[in-house]
Amino acid sequence: MIYFKKFIQMKTDVLLGLQWGDEGKGKIIDVLSENYDIVARFQGGPNAGHTLEFNDIKHVLHTIPSGIFRENKINVIGNGVVLDPISFRHELESTAKRGGFVYENLFISRKAHLILPTHRMLDAANEKAKGNDKIGSTLKGIGPAYTDKTARMGLRVGDTELTDFKFRYEKLRDYHLKALKQMNFEFDLEREELDWFSAIEEMKKIRFIDSEFYINDALSAGKSILAEGAQGSLLDIDFGSYPFVTSSNTCCAGVCSGLGVAPSKIGEVFGVFKAYCTRVGSGPFPTELFDETGLHLREKGHEFGSTTGRPRRCGWLDLVALKYAVMLNGVTKLYMMKADVLDELPTIKVCVAYKYQNQNIDYIPYDIKEPLTPVYKEFSGWNCDISKITKVAEIPTALNEYIRFIENAINVPVDILSVGPNRKQTLKMCL
Numbered sequence: 001m002i003y004f005k006k007f008i009q010m011k012t013d014v015l016l017g018l019q020w021g022d023e024g025k026g027k028i029i030d031v032l033s034e035n036y037d038i039v040a041r042f043q044g045g046p047n048a049g050h051t052l053e054f055n056d057i058k059h060v061l062h063t064i065p066s067g068i069f070r071e072n073k074i075n076v077i078g079n080g081v082v083l084d085p086i087s088f089r090h091e092l093e094s095t096a097k098r099g100g101f102v103y104e105n106l107f108i109s110r111k112a113h114l115i116l117p118t119h120r121m122l123d124a125a126n127e128k129a130k131g132n133d134k135i136g137s138t139l140k141g142i143g144p145a146y147t148d149k150t151a152r153m154g155l156r157v158g159d160t161e162l163t164d165f166k167f168r169y170e171k172l173r174d175y176h177l178k179a180l181k182q183m184n185f186e187f188d189l190e191r192e193e194l195d196w197f198s199a200i201e202e203m204k205k206i207r208f209i210d211s212e213f214y215i216n217d218a219l220s221a222g223k224s225i226l227a228e229g230a231q232g233s234l235l236d237i238d239f240g241s242y243p244f245v246t247s248s249n250t251c252c253a254g255v256c257s258g259l260g261v262a263p264s265k266i267g268e269v270f271g272v273f274k275a276y277c278t279r280v281g282s283g284p285f286p287t288e289l290f291d292e293t294g295l296h297l298r299e300k301g302h303e304f305g306s307t308t309g310r311p312r313r314c315g316w317l318d319l320v321a322l323k324y325a326v327m328l329n330g331v332t333k334l335y336m337m338k339a340d341v342l343d344e345l346p347t348i349k350v351c352v353a354y355k356y357q358n359q360n361i362d363y364i365p366y367d368i369k370e371p372l373t374p375v376y377k378e379f380s381g382w383n384c385d386i387s388k389i390t391k392v393a394e395i396p397t398a399l400n401e402y403i404r405f406i407e408n409a410i411n412v413p414v415d416i417l418s419v420g421p422n423r424k425q426t427l428k429m430c431l
Contacts, residue, residue, distance in 0.1 A: 011267030016229030018325035020279040023272040024337035026050025029066035037223040039067030040076040042258030043248040044230030047138040068100040079111035080258020082145040085199035109211035110158030117192040118176035119144040125185035146247035212260025233325035244283025252329040271331035278312040286372040287315035301341040333415035349376040
């Protein structure tokens with residue numbers, strides 16, 4: 001008989017957003033990264049904006065994983081990410097100046113795809129052509145880069161190490177230029193092209209790795225890994241509010257393809273959500289508020305895009321959508337963000353169902369373009385400042401009731417409560 005040696009296999013924990021992005025993932029990754037050896041981004045690109053705040057300084061990261069300010073923590077940009085060398089160079093410089101360990105602790109997957117200057121031009125041209133049907137793209141070239149990836153014609157980080165890289169670049173660039181000419185889109189490529197190649201040389205100062213081997217070898221060696229998602233589950237290319245979605249798989253399944261991790265090696269799944277909802281750009285938003293309460297949420301929550309600066313649409317928490325995201329991701333723990341933004345509201349509402357085609361439903365229908373009227377449950381506000389709370393015992397009764405209702409509805413515990421943007425304004429609920 002053949003006997004197999006028994007051993008404990010480490011698993012990759014996952015942290016991702018459960019709404020339309022901007023949930024506060026950057027802060028939580030920063031808090032959690034202290035307990036992990038490796039933080040790895042598995043999808044998205046510079047359209048992400050993860051905000052971290054500590055020592056009274058705010059840091060915004062777009063492509064670099066959010067564990068970069070922790071000494072001796074490795075940060076990996078996975079193969080599922082698309083990378084723009086120009087914006088990446090700026091991010092490297094600003095992060096290094098602020099104390100990030102970019103040149104020591106940052107690795108890039110050779111299989112991550114590159115965003116060309118012409119990708120950004122195609123993004124702008126496509127969005128302009130859509131007119132009133134535009135998606136609300138960040139115009140960072142994300143969509144066209146992923147399009148080339150799936151069309152099997154994209155450029156990858158590892159290609160920059162090959163002797164024929166310039167030829168590969170020019171072949172793809174010329175293909176893009178033909179499309180831009182047909183769309184009558186005006187642009188100045190020469191200057192951007194020079195900047196792009198200069199940024200490629202700066203990018204080469206970071207260590208390139210075959211990340212699928214690196215990640216799995218680390219797991220076998222007993223290293224702990226936290227996979228960091230960008231955007232939110234409701235923007236997933238397959239399961240989000242299509243076509244108003246991003247161009248990658250933002251759900252937990254994206255970890256497997258975006259890092260080369262087998263499904264059996266996924267551990268805890270941490271789902272981040274706001275105590276209310278926001279959305280940037282076009283697309284359905286059943287609980288959106290157009291009144292003074294919506295404006296209050298935007299101002300109090302500083303709801304302006306960290307990447308684009310665009311004002312976010314704001315509304316009440318949507319439990320129908322939240323349950324859907326929890327189901328898709330297999331969430332094991334919930335992290336509730338920005339509860340302090342609701343401090344001054346006398347009444348708080350939660351959407352528990354939709355009125356759709358003259359009946360109440362508790363699921364997201366296929367035809368999301370048809371109006372959905374939210375059915376609300378009301379809660380009394382806590383009417384006090386919770387931003388200085390340091391103990392779970394200090395949480396006001398009304399907020400506890402709000403949290404318990406969410407937990408019972410979702411059937412997943414709220415493990416962390418955030419009461420402010422700083423690292424220290426984080427309460428561990430389940431001990």
